[in-house]
Amino acid sequence: MADPMKIRAQMKGDAAEIRVLMSHPMETGQRKDGAGKIIPAHFIQSLIVAVNGKTVVDGQIGTSVSRNPVFGFKVKGAKAGDKVVVSWVDNTGDKRSDETAIS
Amino acid sequence: MNLRNIPLSGVAMITLLAAAPSHAQDYRAKAITMMKHDFHAKGIAGMERLNEDGLQAVCNRSNNKPPKGIAEQMEKDEAATVKLPADGKLMGDWKAGEKIAQAGNGMTWSDKPGVAGGGCYNCHQIGPQETSFGTIGPSLYKFGKTRGYGPDNQKYAYTKIYDSKITNLCSSMPRFGHSGALNEQQIKDLVALLMDPSSPVNQ
Amino acid sequence: MDMLRRTILKGASAGGVLTVALAAGMLKPGQVLAAEWNKSAFDAKDLDGALKAIGAGVAAESKDIVVKAPDIAENGAVVPIDVASNIPNTSELSILVVKNPFPLSTTFHFSNGAVPEAAVRLKLAQTSVVKVIAKADGKFYTAQKEVKVTVGGCGG
């Protein structure tokens, strides 16, 4: 099972600032291990951010995103207390979903 | 092989140890004992590397400021170990030299035996195109152009890379030839990087 | 496979809400959650191929796209990149690292109040231009910035 994400959502002015930290190797499939064997690709492909059940960001992700990815977004029209849910799915089918409330 | 673990003569070592006040001597002795207990050989890095050779012993005991008399004597001793190329040629290929200057690998426990770079850019500014250079050592940009391209300077560059301690006993720079990290051809290529009038260093 | 993953994602995200959304017919192609992972775009090995695969073969230079990235990165493993579009009705931002083996790094689709703005951290295999594509009202716009990747020392 994938490790939990860390989500921070705060109102800054008229927009909610959402920052997400994810625990993921984001392996490109291009690297070799110590024995010279290719390390298989293992990376997040999809990222969804939803506020109060409505998708605000639908992201597609490739292998260029760094290990343990960090994403930041801004959403207008949100308010303190609104529920933020972030979900990802990787190329092996592994997935994770976490939530927080906007502060 | 190379000149590691050269013991000081018994008398000299005893005198050196007696030189320090007992507490400082105790701490140093404890430090050395502790390291020998805590470390283990890994890859090409054997435990013998924890032993000081004579030069290291003198630098360690003098805070890298050895008394003049000793420094001069030992610098002379170091100079006697330099092997100049048998063919008399000190200059190789500056392009190969640039690659050696860039490469920082070699001699660590994760390196294979025999493969070493010079790691020169870690500490020195050299070619003008490389902006990622260290400042532990002096800039070598325009080395030949400012010092002259003559055979004396070629020899100076060769011997300095071979054994930096000849001109400054407790220099921070490794003794690349002395330790066997760089071979004759590599040192020649580095000399060319610094001394060849067509090297980017001298443009 | 991709369809299956998508289904899993729908189940995993936002609990029952998305199921409701699905039932309400919100999840049509071109809308939220619509796009399959664009394999041909992410697998493209050069800029042109990637641009074509995201439909941005022709994109106009725009000063209304902001690309914030370091001028120099000591190593390319984690380069912070912030992008934003001030072009009205921007619905999508893609970030491409031109010299990477697979240039397309991310595509974000914004809706329901999301500002067309994203902060990401990318791997740069070498010194490269980072190119941003914004999609607004069906048209494509672009801006770029070069990030120099240098050789590091011991690495902190």
Next chain:
Amino acid sequence: MKQPIMLSALAALSLATMAPQAAAEEKPAAGKPQMKQMHARPTAKAAVDPTTADFEKFRAVMEDTNPAELFELKGKELWKQKRGPRNASLEQCDLGLGPGVVKGAYVKMPRYFADVDQVMDAERRIVHCMVTLQGFKAEDLAKKPFSSDAGTPDPVSLTTYVAAQSRGMKLAIPQKNAKEREAFQVGREIFNYRAGPYDFSCATCHGEDGKRIRTQVLPNLSTKEGAIATSQGWPGYRLTGGFMHTIQWRMNDCFRQQRFPEPGYVSDTITALLTYMGANASGQVYNGPGIKR
């Protein structure tokens, strides 16, 4: 083979009169505000290069969302979970402030622990607790102690968690106990000990102000300002590779690059070095866990 280094008896005699390196027994500065150091700063900053400047520009952004937080989270879980052969949590682990007290413990280690009659640094103490409370084997924990593609070892996440509970507090490495004072002095000797094929000591790179290797500023760890710079960053999320590392790793990899053999994980040598550097940094605020290039 000719032995080039033969000190004559005369030379050795003259060496006997010179001041040995540690003759003036250096004491770590007490925890006072370092006004002097702050004034001295500009001269030491002469060599800030464009890469560093650029990195610093983004430092706030990077620190704001530091993946180290993920490991802090994981460490917290590990601390509270019942684990190991004895199925116990670490909640009774004494980090120096009494069993179970985590807050403020990190900035007071290395310190003397009476139960083992020795000085221990934070990670060493955590490993000690994993062994004594949970029944893990020290040899097993020492097998692969550093983060790699294979994963992040538990002591790394735990140390990150413990360190984060001291964020914003002043470093106060105790120097009251005789063994703590000795660790400082021995650490100082290790720091200055040149050996190996390249004649390197820690001080070769970290003993002067304003130097850098390639583009990276080398903190002078014998000064307060430099020592805090290093304590500050660890445990740190290292951008190269994207791994969480503790200062145990930093010491290990420095010795590798010093061309030494490998120091033992959570050994006396590392504790002594950390005591020397930690005490040098005492009095300043710890803002880690950090983010490193």
